[in-house]
Amino acid sequence: MKKLLLVTALAALAAPVFAQTAFTVNGQTVSVADQQELMKVLADRGVKDQKQQLEAARSILAQEKLIEEAAKKANIAQDPAVKALIAERQTEIYSAELVRKNAAAHPLTDADLKKTYEEVxxxxxxxxxxxxxxxxxxxxxxxxxxxxxxxxGDFATIAKEKSLDQGTAAQGGEIPFTNIRRIAIP
Structure with missing residues (x-):
C-alpha cells in the first residue's frame, strides 16, 4: 500500500517537475505557473509527452511575449479597429466555450436528434x-x-438595364432557387 501511495505521489509531481524555472524574454518574465497552465492545455489537446508539452509551452509563451512587446511599441492596442477585433474574438471564444460546456453538460441522444430532424x-x-x-x-x-x-420585351435585358438590385440584375433578375412557400404581390 505504501508503494502505491509513493508511486501516486510521484506521478502527481511529475508534470510540475518539467516546468520548475521561470524564464525571461526581452526582460519579461514567463512564470512557472504560466508554463504549467499551458502544459495542461496542451495535454488536454493530445500532447501527452511532458517534454514536448514543456518545449511547446515555452515556445508559445515566448512568441506571445515578443508579439505583445512589438504591439505595445507600435501602440496597436489603442487602434479602434484592433479593439473591435479583440472584442469580436473574445466574444467568439466565450461563445465557443459556452457551447462546448453546454454540450458536455447536456449531451444529445440519437432520439433528440431524430425528434429535431422530424420537426425541421x-x-x-x-x-x-x-x-x-x-x-x-x-x-x-x-x-x-x-x-x-x-x-x-426581354425580361433579362430589361432587368440588366433597369433593376436597382445589382446582385440579380447581372443574372437577368434571377434569384437562386428557393423554397419560399408564397410570395405576396400586391
Whole structure:
C-alpha cells in the first residue's frame, strides 16, 4: 500500500517537475505557473509527452511575449479597429466555450436528434421555385416595365438595364432557387 501511495505521489509531481524555472524574454518574465497552465492545455489537446508539452509551452509563451512587446511599441492596442477585433474574438471564444460546456453538460441522444430532424422536416417545403425580379424605385417605372414586357420585351435585358438590385440584375433578375412557400404581390 505504501508503494502505491509513493508511486501516486510521484506521478502527481511529475508534470510540475518539467516546468520548475521561470524564464525571461526581452526582460519579461514567463512564470512557472504560466508554463504549467499551458502544459495542461496542451495535454488536454493530445500532447501527452511532458517534454514536448514543456518545449511547446515555452515556445508559445515566448512568441506571445515578443508579439505583445512589438504591439505595445507600435501602440496597436489603442487602434479602434484592433479593439473591435479583440472584442469580436473574445466574444467568439466565450461563445465557443459556452457551447462546448453546454454540450458536455447536456449531451444529445440519437432520439433528440431524430425528434429535431422530424420537426425541421415538417417545416421544409421541398418544392423549390426560381424567381426573377426587377427592382425599381417608383410605381410608374414598374408600370412602364410591365408594358414593355407585355409588348414582348426581354425580361433579362430589361432587368440588366433597369433593376436597382445589382446582385440579380447581372443574372437577368434571377434569384437562386428557393423554397419560399408564397410570395405576396400586391
Amino acid at each position: 422536416k415538417k417545416q421544409y417545403d421541398p418544392n423549390e421555385i426560381k424567381v426573377r425580379h426587377i427592382l425599381v424605385k417608383t410605381e410608374q417605372e414598374a408600370k412602364d416595365i410591365i408594358k414593355s414586357l407585355n409588348a414582348g
